[in-house]
Amino acid sequence: MSSVASPASAAAPSSPEPLIVARGLTKSFDGFEAVKGIDLEVRPGEFFGFLGPNGAGKSSTMRMIACVSPVSSGTLRLFGLDPARDGARIRARIGVVPQLDTLDTELSVQENLWIYGRFFDLPRSECRRRATELLEFAQLSDRADSVVEHLSGGMKRRLSIARSLINDPELLLLDEPTTGLDPQARHVLWERLYRLKQQGVTQVLTTHYMDEAEQLCDRLVVMDQGRIVAEGSPRELIDRYSTREVLELRFAAGTNDQHGALLAGIGDKQEVLPDRVLVYADDGEAALSEAHHRGARPESALVRRSSLEDVFLQLTGRSLVD
Amino acid sequence: MSTVLRIVPETFVVRRPHRMIERHVVAYRRQWMIVFSGFFEPLFYLLSMRAGVGDLVGDVRVGGRSVPYDAFVAPALMASSAMNGAIFDSTGNVLHRLKYARIYDAALATPMGPADVAVGEIGWALIRGQVYAIGFLAVMAGLGLTESWWSLMALPVCALIGLTFASIGFLGTTYMRGWSDMDIVNTAMMPLFLFSATFFPISSYGDWGWVVQLSPLYHGVALVRAANAGVWTGSLVVHALVLVVISVVALVLASRRVDRLLRR
Ligand SMILES: Nc1ncnc2c1ncn2[C@@H]1O[C@H](COP(=O)(O)OP(=O)(O)OP(=O)(O)O)[C@@H](O)[C@H]1O
Numbered sequence: 029m030s031s032v033a034s035p036a037s038a039a040a041p042s043s044p045e046p047l048i049v050a051r052g053l054t055k056s057f058d059g060f061e062a063v064k065g066i067d068l069e070v071r072p073g074e075f076f077g078f079l080g081p082n083g084a085g086k087s088s089t090m091r092m093i094a095c096v097s098p099v100s101s102g103t104l105r106l107f108g109l110d111p112a113r114d115g116a117r118i119r120a121r122i123g124v125v126p127q128l129d130t131l132d133t134e135l136s137v138q139e140n141l142w143i144y145g146r147f148f149d150l151p152r153s154e155c156r157r158r159a160t161e162l163l164e165f166a167q168l169s170d171r172a173d174s175v176v177e178h179l180s181g182g183m184k185r186r187l188s189i190a191r192s193l194i195n196d197p198e199l200l201l202l203d204e205p206t207t208g209l210d211p212q213a214r215h216v217l218w219e220r221l222y223r224l225k226q227q228g229v230t231q232v233l234t235t236h237y238m239d240e241a242e243q244l245c246d247r248l249v250v251m252d253q254g255r256i257v258a259e260g261s262p263r264e265l266i267d268r269y270s271t272r273e274v275l276e277l278r279f280a281a282g283t284n285d286q287h288g289a290l291l292a293g294i295g296d297k298q299e300v301l302p303d304r305v306l307v308y309a310d311d312g313e314a315a316l317s318e319a320h321h322r323g324a325r326p327e328s329a330l331v332r333r334s335s336l337e338d339v340f341l342q343l344t345g346r347s348l349v350d
Numbered sequence: 351m352s353t354v355l356r357i358v359p360e361t362f363v364v365r366r367p368h369r370m371i372e373r374h375v376v377a378y379r380r381q382w383m384i385v386f387s388g389f390f391e392p393l394f395y396l397l398s399m400r401a402g403v404g405d406l407v408g409d410v411r412v413g414g415r416s417v418p419y420d421a422f423v424a425p426a427l428m429a430s431s432a433m434n435g436a437i438f439d440s441t442g443n444v445l446h447r448l449k450y451a452r453i454y455d456a457a458l459a460t461p462m463g464p465a466d467v468a469v470g471e472i473g474w475a476l477i478r479g480q481v482y483a484i485g486f487l488a489v490m491a492g493l494g495l496t497e498s499w500w501s502l503m504a505l506p507v508c509a510l511i512g513l514t515f516a517s518i519g520f521l522g523t524t525y526m527r528g529w530s531d532m533d534i535v536n537t538a539m540m541p542l543f544l545f546s547a548t549f550f551p552i553s554s555y556g557d558w559g560w561v562v563q564l565s566p567l568y569h570g571v572a573l574v575r576a577a578n579a580g581v582w583t584g585s586l587v588v589h590a591l592v593l594v595v596i597s598v599v600a601l602v603l604a605s606r607r608v609d610r611l612l613r614r
């Protein structure tokens with residue numbers, strides 16, 4: 029991993045032909061504008077991410093890209109096609125994991141995969157073959173005949189993910205795929221997504237897990253209130269929006285504001301969160317000794333490298349813990 | 351082909367309705383009894399008409415002929431059962447799949463379109479309706495209530511009745527807010543069943559005959575009666591056209607409603 033930003037990947041490159049192009053894309057619901065004119069380009073084979081607080085418009089954007097929600101204004105092209113005219117042809121080539129599962133609760137686990145495959149006109153034998161393989165991947169082989177209604181939340185999520193792969197998609201849209209997954213299942217999924225990337229599958233992900241975005245995404249955008257507020261690779265965003273290191277201080281409950289004032293001026297910036305105070309500084313240790321020098325007596329102190337979470341905090345003013 | 355499809359908005363393109371039916375075949379595999387249950391109700395009606403009411407009423411005069419009462423009522427019951435089956439399938443079951451099980455949301459993320467969903471659901475209602483109609487016709491034949499091989503024409507006629515009511519039912523269901531709205535369906539069906547020249551000829555409605563003509567079931571009953579009697583007249587074309595027009599209009603509107611509801 030290089031810590032030097034490569035500007036070539038920051039500006040959305042125009043070659044090869046982008047797989048997703050959005051220009052001035054908006055989405056309105058009865059007068060309320062959930063997406064307020066965004067521009068995007070996603071290249072074939074790229075792993076692209078959307079970050080943003082609740083209600084930022086990530087799912088609304090994903091649903092337009094999935095051709096299940098009409099564009100309110102602006103233009104959107106996938107594979108060079110217009111969703112308004114060629115929705116069915118586009119959908120045939122993509123896999124979708126919606127934020128909320130849309131599994132068929134009246135069918136068994138494997139029937140869900142077969143029938144979904146049939147919606148894509150796959151031959152029955154092919155549906156069965158792929159279903160067997162996907163159940164293996166989703167670690168649901170022993171539950172193949174269970175009724176979906178009786179699966180646990182995480183199992184349903186895994187089935188949703190497996191189902192999205194039934195048509196061998198060229199583009200995979202993942203709206204918070206790992207929400208509700210246990211750590212082991214999450215790592216199995218990451219590994220699979222990484223393999224798909226190596227096979228050249230383009231992927232678009234939304235997530236609230238910054239480690240996930242950092243691990244998987246080549247490039248990502250941060251959305252806030254329907255707009256894109258930053259764009260770049262995880263490394264670039266950290267370099268651009270955060271300091272090299274962060275000092276995390278925990279004080280006795282209820283004294284954060286008072287300590288925030290005490291620390292004013294140390295490092296580049298201070299951030300008072302409900303549970304801790306962050307000091308952004310290129311040299312965390314130096315900031316810590318300065319804090320001690322000013323008489324701060326934190327219950328715990330930690331110096332760490334900046335992460336995507338800090339970028340998120342800077343850009344949206346919101347902590348992920350609330 | 352593809353140029354034609356380009357002119358038709360995606361909402362109305364019908365390409366894979368049979369996939370919806372395939373889904374239902376798999377879903378109902380474990381519960382075939384539910385599929386057959388709809389067959390018995392009209393049958394019990396028919397048997398009670400024959401045993402009891404027929405003896406009291408005697409013959410009925412229609413189109414200058416005198417017909418025993420049970421032979422007069424049987425085609426009407428067959429038409430009504432086609433209506434009931436179609437409505438049953440296209441309201442409660444569709445409401446469940448649309449609002450609660452949310453089966454269609456998943457389908458619309460695939461190449462399936464709103465018209466595939468609507469046509470598929472209506473096709474499924476037709477298939478079930480035909481199973482009932484065949485059974486009903488067989489019982490009629492067994493009771494000596496069919497008059498000639500023309501009676502077989504009652505089957506496609508019942509398919510047309512099913513198409514009409516399934517389309518209306520599906521369209522109506524897209525406007526329902528919840529289960530309580532199902533009461534409206536039951537309330538609307540009762541007068542249709544009673545006042546569509548089902549139990550007495552239209553002539554006995556006197557000056558109110560025109561109201562009867564507004565009922566789609568009336569046109570269906572007229573067609574099944576004609577098929578059973580093997581008497582074909584020009585007016586039947588009008589009856590059939592009324593049903594076809596209602597079906598097509600309801601289907602187009604239904605596809606648009608699915609689009610509006612689920613692709614927000
Ligand atoms: N079908 C809808 N009808 C009306 N408003 C909607 C609809 N879908 C989304 N919205 C509104 O649009 C805004 C953006 O919602 P969206 O689901 O895109 O957010 P998000 O970024 O995915 O959030 P989250 O992280 O919580 O999933 C919200 O204010 C939401 O209330």
Ligand SMILES: [Mg+2]
Pocket residue numbers: 086087088127203
């Ligand atoms: Mg969302």
